[in-house]
Amino acid sequence: MNKFKILIIDDEAKICELLKEILDAEGYETDTALNGADGFEKIKKDNIDLILLDIKLPDIDGITLLKKIKKNFSDVSVIMISAFGTVQLAVESLKSGAEDFLEKPLETTRVLITIKNVLEKYILRKERNLYKKELLKGYEIIGRSEGIKKVLDLIKKIGPTNSEVLILGETGTGKELVARNLHIMSERAGAPFIKVNCAALPGELIESELFGYEKGAFTGAFRRKLGQFELAHRGTIFLDEIGDMPLSAQAKVLRAIEDKEIGRLGGTRSLKIDVRVITATNQDLNHLIKEKKFREDLFHRINVLKIELPPLRQRKEDIRILAEYFLRVACMDNNCPLKHITKKAYKFLENYSWPGNVRELKHLMNKIVILIDENRIDITHIKKLIKKERASDMSQFKEAKQDFERRHIISALEKSEWHIGKAAKILGIDRSTLFRKMKRFGIKR
Ligand SMILES: Nc1ncnc2c1ncn2[C@@H]1O[C@H](COP(=O)(O)OP(=O)(O)OP(=O)(O)O)[C@@H](O)[C@H]1O
Numbered sequence: 001m002n003k004f005k006i007l008i009i010d011d012e013a014k015i016c017e018l019l020k021e022i023l024d025a026e027g028y029e030t031d032t033a034l035n036g037a038d039g040f041e042k043i044k045k046d047n048i049d050l051i052l053l054d055i056k057l058p059d060i061d062g063i064t065l066l067k068k069i070k071k072n073f074s075d076v077s078v079i080m081i082s083a084f085g086t087v088q089l090a091v092e093s094l095k096s097g098a099e100d101f102l103e104k105p106l107e108t109t110r111v112l113i114t115i116k117n118v119l120e121k122y123i124l125r126k127e128r129n130l131y132k133k134e135l136l137k138g139y140e141i142i143g144r145s146e147g148i149k150k151v152l153d154l155i156k157k158i159g160p161t162n163s164e165v166l167i168l169g170e171t172g173t174g175k176e177l178v179a180r181n182l183h184i185m186s187e188r189a190g191a192p193f194i195k196v197n198c199a200a201l202p203g204e205l206i207e208s209e210l211f212g213y214e215k216g217a218f219t220g221a222f223r224r225k226l227g228q229f230e231l232a233h234r235g236t237i238f239l240d241e242i243g244d245m246p247l248s249a250q251a252k253v254l255r256a257i258e259d260k261e262i263g264r265l266g267g268t269r270s271l272k273i274d275v276r277v278i279t280a281t282n283q284d285l286n287h288l289i290k291e292k293k294f295r296e297d298l299f300h301r302i303n304v305l306k307i308e309l310p311p312l313r314q315r316k317e318d319i320r321i322l323a324e325y326f327l328r329v330a331c332m333d334n335n336c337p338l339k340h341i342t343k344k345a346y347k348f349l350e351n352y353s354w355p356g357n358v359r360e361l362k363h364l365m366n367k368i369v370i371l372i373d374e375n376r377i378d379i380t381h382i383k384k385l386i387k388k389e390r391a392s393d394m395s396q397f398k399e400a401k402q403d404f405e406r407r408h409i410i411s412a413l414e415k416s417e418w419h420i421g422k423a424a425k426i427l428g429i430d431r432s433t434l435f436r437k438m439k440r441f442g443i444k445r
């Protein structure tokens, strides 16, 4: 078994010796220090798992040293020891990051039990950190600008809470990435993260998508379907492009958040759900509220905490590190030797406006790796690729949206055996609209 390393910091040599003897006998690896400075040096050099720290030391007071240790080595566990055990000292120790508190005179059994308990928690914490690191792979947020630092700081603070979060930012600034990070930082990390793109779902479909339906709820509902809220139970639901959500669905979403209950369409029961709601949009919700396209009460409910992602052109210092990062990943993914971008080309990238933000930069780096044979990437290569990218971006999005709608209509028609009236009912539109859409998409039996 892996031996835990315990460091005893106490100015009484006798106590150090006694504790060392007891802990060695229990199979722990132990070391001692008679003052704070010596102790801190040992923590820096050795991989210490647990520290028994006396509150009164000759060179520094224990609480100050405790804070210093936790600031520099947040993983290590600390148990405070004191002869003057008062409630205040115990509370202060725990507040400053100590795991537990032992009073002198030390009693062997109590010492051993306390250490065992603290180490158990220590193992759990280590495992959880490892697991989180694993989950975060591929979701790292790169950048060193003030804007990104602020975002990272907010994620650290807000992530572990249960609060609703509204993420704002232009397209491609990393809203989804931030939502995933919030989920991974929370206790919900092991449960599902469900993303719903409200803009890609036609209005008539969104409610059944979010809340599910019972068999027979409408023509074509051949079996029960679970909604995304239900699937996200104990986890997080990420409502992307919330500004595009139809008003009728908004009312239901508001109720789901407030009551923590949902009902499947055509069902009679309401189901308790435990879901954290994270939303994102690149639209101005205040403007939509004025236009009566977005409910003000829903806005207040989702806007408990807000994270705003600055556009890439406003954080030029991130452009180069992001480009290097994406280029390295793309080269590795494509098994090609590492390419490098010239200084001049970097200057150009830094001064470009990036309307598609980080996503545009990422795509550009992928294209460089796939389309350019040379290893030295110059300004001319980049200019050529950027031009092409801009032209194809918008049309791709429109195509995807239309394709979705087309497939949705065909499936409704198939379900109703091409009965126009029934299909229109499934889709929640009238017959003439369905005819028009079929004509536009060239749908024929
Ligand atoms: N700071 C960052 N570090 C690393 N990768 C990033 C960063 N920001 C964004 N990305 C990457 O850029 C791409 C776009 O990010 P994401 O999908 O989160 O943007 P978005 O704001 O949700 O965009 P949209 O509004 O178009 O949906 C993703 O591949 C994401 O991983």
Ligand SMILES: [Mg+2]
Binding pocket: 175, 176, 240
């Ligand atoms: Mg997105």
